[in-house]
Amino acid sequence: MAFTTINGNVVHYELIGEAKAKNLIVFSNGLGTDFRIWLPLFDELGDDVSVLFYDSRGHGLSGGADKPFGMADLVSDLATLCDELGIRKATFCGLSVGGLVCQGLWQERPDLFRKLILCDTAPRIGSAGIWAERIAGIEKDGIESAADSAMARWFTPAFHEDRADELAGYRLMMTRQSKAGYLSTCAALRDTDFSDVLPTITVPTLFVVGDQDGSTPPATVEAGSQLVPDARFEVIDDCAHIPSVEQPEALAELIQGFMRKQAN
């Protein structure tokens, strides 16, 4: 557990292994979550990789929720964190809005990339109308009012039934996020479309999606993967929006294979 100040805000992160390691993976979290969503996956990845986890602005123990922010700020935070930690090159792995942050980072700082892993994400997530509706609902009634529908998108019915304690825990993770940080991140999602960026990606890229993802369904993620030259597209069975939690073994297997096979 470590903290630094980036762009005037405290950032919570954890670097396990070496910043200069060839097998370093940098993980970027989704809306309403923090870096703890990657810990079940990390248990499966074992000693094969070095990792950097961080909480994105306005989420987890990172600050910055007090002022509105957008996608450019989220991208700048990640670039600056990498520079500060002495990371010259890494594999970047982003979930959902974290995947958008990684796409934006490619646009700004392609020098930082060895490979890219995009989980349950797309160049554009949702629509302006969907995000406007979510923002208005949360401004009025708080994050709690959006939690049940989010859990239905995040996790499969089987997870709801068989893993009720975890479901309750991840629901708390969402409802305990800063309302202002959550709303700025929704606005960043509303305003972002990286459709023109994906065709410029020249590093090996793996797209992964849960077969029951309710936020970025498989067809949406597959369409994004078709914009990236030579990208791989994989579907994880019995899984919704957060494979690192719901199917960490399956995601670890895909990541390990991808890290081994496609040298860059």
Ligand SMILES: O=C(O)CC1=CCC(=O)O1
């Ligand atoms: O729909 C959700 O709440 C999940 C989600 C959309 C973008 C993101 O980062 O998470």
